[in-house]
Amino acid sequence: MTHELRKRGTSQFAFRLIANDGAARLGEIETPRGRVRTPAFMPVGTQATVKGMYPGEVRATGADIVLANTYHLMLRPGPERIADLGGLHAFMNWPHPILTDSGGFQVMSLASLRKITDAGVTFRSHLDGTMYELTPERAIEIQLLLGADIVMQLDECVKLPATRAEIERGVRLSLVWAERCRRAFERAPLGRALFGIVQGGDDATLRLESVRPLVDMGFDGYAIGGLAVGEPQAVMLRMVEEVAPVLPADRPRYLMGVGTPEDLVEAVARGMDMFDCVMPTRNGRHGLAFTRFGPINLKNARHADDPRPLDAESACPAARDYSRAYLHHLVKANEMLGAMLLTAVNLTYYQDLMAGMRAAIGERRFGDFQLATRELWARGDIPAL
Amino acid sequence: MTHELRKRGTSQFAFRLIANDGAARLGEIETPRGRVRTPAFMPVGTQATVKGMYPGEVRATGADIVLANTYHLMLRPGPERIADLGGLHAFMNWPHPILTDSGGFQVMSLASLRKITDAGVTFRSHLDGTMYELTPERAIEIQLLLGADIVMQLDECVKLPATRAEIERGVRLSLVWAERCRRAFERAPLGRALFGIVQGGDDATLRLESVRPLVDMGFDGYAIGGLAVGEPQAVMLRMVEEVAPVLPADRPRYLMGVGTPEDLVEAVARGMDMFDCVMPTRNGRHGLAFTRFGPINLKNARHADDPRPLDAESACPAARDYSRAYLHHLVKANEMLGAMLLTAVNLTYYQDLMAGMRAAIGERRFGDFQLATRELWARGDIPAL
Numbered sequence: 001m002t003h004e005l006r007k008r009g010t011s012q013f014a015f016r017l018i019a020n021d022g023a024a025r026l027g028e029i030e031t032p033r034g035r036v037r038t039p040a041f042m043p044v045g046t047q048a049t050v051k052g053m054y055p056g057e058v059r060a061t062g063a064d065i066v067l068a069n070t071y072h073l074m075l076r077p078g079p080e081r082i083a084d085l086g087g088l089h090a091f092m093n094w095p096h097p098i099l100t101d102s103g104g105f106q107v108m109s110l111a112s113l114r115k116i117t118d119a120g121v122t123f124r125s126h127l128d129g130t131m132y133e134l135t136p137e138r139a140i141e142i143q144l145l146l147g148a149d150i151v152m153q154l155d156e157c158v159k160l161p162a163t164r165a166e167i168e169r170g171v172r173l174s175l176v177w178a179e180r181c182r183r184a185f186e187r188a189p190l191g192r193a194l195f196g197i198v199q200g201g202d203d204a205t206l207r208l209e210s211v212r213p214l215v216d217m218g219f220d221g222y223a224i225g226g227l228a229v230g231e232p233q234a235v236m237l238r239m240v241e242e243v244a245p246v247l248p249a250d251r252p253r254y255l256m257g258v259g260t261p262e263d264l265v266e267a268v269a270r271g272m273d274m275f276d277c278v279m280p281t282r283n284g285r286h287g288l289a290f291t292r293f294g295p296i297n298l299k300n301a302r303h304a305d306d307p308r309p310l311d312a313e314s315a316c317p318a319a320r321d322y323s324r325a326y327l328h329h330l331v332k333a334n335e336m337l338g339a340m341l342l343t344a345v346n347l348t349y350y351q352d353l354m355a356g357m358r359a360a361i362g363e364r365r366f367g368d369f370q371l372a373t374r375e376l377w378a379r380g381d382i383p384a385l
Numbered sequence: 386m387t388h389e390l391r392k393r394g395t396s397q398f399a400f401r402l403i404a405n406d407g408a409a410r411l412g413e414i415e416t417p418r419g420r421v422r423t424p425a426f427m428p429v430g431t432q433a434t435v436k437g438m439y440p441g442e443v444r445a446t447g448a449d450i451v452l453a454n455t456y457h458l459m460l461r462p463g464p465e466r467i468a469d470l471g472g473l474h475a476f477m478n479w480p481h482p483i484l485t486d487s488g489g490f491q492v493m494s495l496a497s498l499r500k501i502t503d504a505g506v507t508f509r510s511h512l513d514g515t516m517y518e519l520t521p522e523r524a525i526e527i528q529l530l531l532g533a534d535i536v537m538q539l540d541e542c543v544k545l546p547a548t549r550a551e552i553e554r555g556v557r558l559s560l561v562w563a564e565r566c567r568r569a570f571e572r573a574p575l576g577r578a579l580f581g582i583v584q585g586g587d588d589a590t591l592r593l594e595s596v597r598p599l600v601d602m603g604f605d606g607y608a609i610g611g612l613a614v615g616e617p618q619a620v621m622l623r624m625v626e627e628v629a630p631v632l633p634a635d636r637p638r639y640l641m642g643v644g645t646p647e648d649l650v651e652a653v654a655r656g657m658d659m660f661d662c663v664m665p666t667r668n669g670r671h672g673l674a675f676t677r678f679g680p681i682n683l684k685n686a687r688h689a690d691d692p693r694p695l696d697a698e699s700a701c702p703a704a705r706d707y708s709r710a711y712l713h714h715l716v717k718a719n720e721m722l723g724a725m726l727l728t729a730v731n732l733t734y735y736q737d738l739m740a741g742m743r744a745a746i747g748e749r750r751f752g753d754f755q756l757a758t759r760e761l762w763a764r765g766d767i768p769a770l
Binding site for chain 1: 432433434436437438439461462466469470471475476477478689690692706707708710711713714715717718720721722724725
């Protein structure tokens with residue numbers, strides 16, 4: 001069964017490792033919807049839209065794949081409806097690869113009255129109070145109805161800090177659900193991929209206990225979940241250091257919900273291939289720009305009279321063709337265009353960073369790239385005269 | 386003085402009447418920033434941005450000119466600041482013509498503690514409570530600091546219904562201010578234009594009493610103000626019928642704050658050349674699409690499963706490349722992309738309507754165009770099967 005699944009899953013879904021530089025990996029995921037160059041950053045399109053961006057614009061930033069959230073889409077507009085409309089790609093006018101999460105994480109953070117049992121999780125919709133049940137089987141069914149190219153197992157993501165007992169329960173439940181998801185996924189059409197998720201909180205032993213059974217089950221890719229949930233960066237990176245080496249080298253590795261530009265560089269240095277985070281989009285909507293010279297808060301009054309663009313050398317029109325004074329004005333005036341421009345700036349910067357890492361790994365100069373990138377961040381933004 | 390002003394004003398600003406069809410006029414305004422084809426619809430860019438649209442996108446809808454609001458910009462970010470930053474065109478990344486209003490209308494509708502005297506109006510900012518004074522001279526100064534191509538006189542716009550005494554006062558005050566604006570505008574750089582505003586509420590006699598002194602003063606264009614402020618459409622059109630014929634044929638005529646697609650067609654039929662209105666942008670943000678087949682409310686549940694685009698034959702990607710089901714979802718989910726797409730749909734439809742009117746007037750078939758347009762509107766939207 002495992003072998004069959006794997007064979008079926010990889011006949012149109014495939015990961016090719018192109019180069020290593022230390023632990024950092026340059027690769028390529030093939031899907032029926034197109035190629036994903038790794039290391040890859042996936043912009044978050046929670047409700048079937050990357051907030052404030054046209055899909056063509058998201059593509060133009062350099063994104064090969066976006067993430068959409070099962071929890072939101074199961075509540076509204078509903079996976080059966082999206083399937084009837086031709087699937088999520090057609091629905092959101094994004095013909096390229098899509099990864100969907102399993103819904104589990106957001107049930108924990110957004111829904112009320114949630115109750116977790118071995119069977120799954122029941123919860124009350126934050127929108128209209130309707131009760132829902134999300135089982136491993138339903139999580140897979142929903143993601144297949146959506147038409148996701150990469151499907152995630154249902155897992156229990158424990159927020160940190162947590163007791164060892166809580167973390168252990170998360171590991172155990174996630175493994176039980178992994179196996180049920182794997183079975184449910186046997187009905188998946190050709191070319192879809194299923195990723196298993198390693199849990200284990202900030203406990204290296206539990207992390208390793210989580211990895212082995214998952215790898216034995218056989219997934220098309222492996223995610224590290226339950227990080228970037230409140231722990232210090234050093235803890236997150238230590239967990240990555242423990243887990244990445246024991247993951248199969250021929251499968252993509254996805255660090256869920258991460259992170260800052262620095263997190264991305266550090267995690268790539270430790271062998272991770274895929275990332276998603278709301279940081280560039282959410283912070284863009286709140287006036288924060290990510291740039292080669294570190295973050296710039298456009299709300300700050302020092303920008304009010306600054307005629308300079310955020311980065312005159314950027315290929316991104318939003319970073320190049322609008323003054324900081326104008327961006328400051330738009331942010332202060334709460335204008336949509338401010339959120340649109342800063343989201344574009346941030347997603348472009350994130351993709352530029354990934355492209356820079358890919359090029360550096362390919363040329364075996366990732367260490368130099370890390371140093372140079374850190375130097376620019378440390379230089380910081382130069383205020384107007 | 387009048388002669389000098391006119392001469393200076395038209396040396397780079399000029400209006401050319403190309404064709405008449407009945408009272409409808411096809412024309413062209415030349416400005417140093419480019420050409421405005423009339424009849425023209427001006428999208429509203431209140432705070433130096435057409436809400437939810439990139440400037441390049443506004444241009445792509447067919448807009449030759451946008452309107453910006455003096456009231457908002459004088460409060461934030463301030464006209465002196467915009468001037469220091471190179472003017473409004475550079476600030477908002479819109480190199481094409483800009484018309485600014487005088488601020489008067491929005492002082493009346495948004496500011497508190499306003500006090501009107503012959504000298505001008507004092508008011509408290511709705512943003513931070515600061516007291517401001519707006520005189521005819523300051524209104525001109527602000528608009529010149531912004532760098533507007535077309536500057537509007539300060540006027541008193543009386544909301545309807547109003548007593549004859551209130552309307553009379555508005556007419557008298559607006560005429561006094563018109564003359565002071567005209568004098569203040571003598572300092573304007575070459576190529577800028579100043580428009581006078583006809584007041585008079587819903588009283589034809591007062592309207593005509595307002596026109597004659599204005600025309601004697603000599604302006605580069607004439608606006609009809611104080612309509613679309615609560616009166617029935619028939620009253621508005623009757624006022625236009627009274628006023629338009631006595632306005633100089635060789636100057637552009639601007640009907641302020643108008644209107645629905647039908648208003649535009651009816652006002653063009655009565656000799657008006659320029660329009661502005663928040664309707665396409667504001668309604669777009671609230672889920673209403675204007676189309677060839679009349680308005681379509683995307684909030685309506687009937688769209689939830691409708692795979693059809695709003696108008697498969699539209700040149701506008703927003704009308705063509707996204708299903709009604711998706712637009713419905715975005716609107717219900719309060720996603721920015723819904724507002725962005727519907728704003729684009731609406732501004733494109735408005736510009737298509739203007740382009741259709743211009744072509745029809747040029748070919749002396751405006752009557753047929755009116756009939757055909759009304760027929761499509763009357764047909765209405767065809768619901769999904």
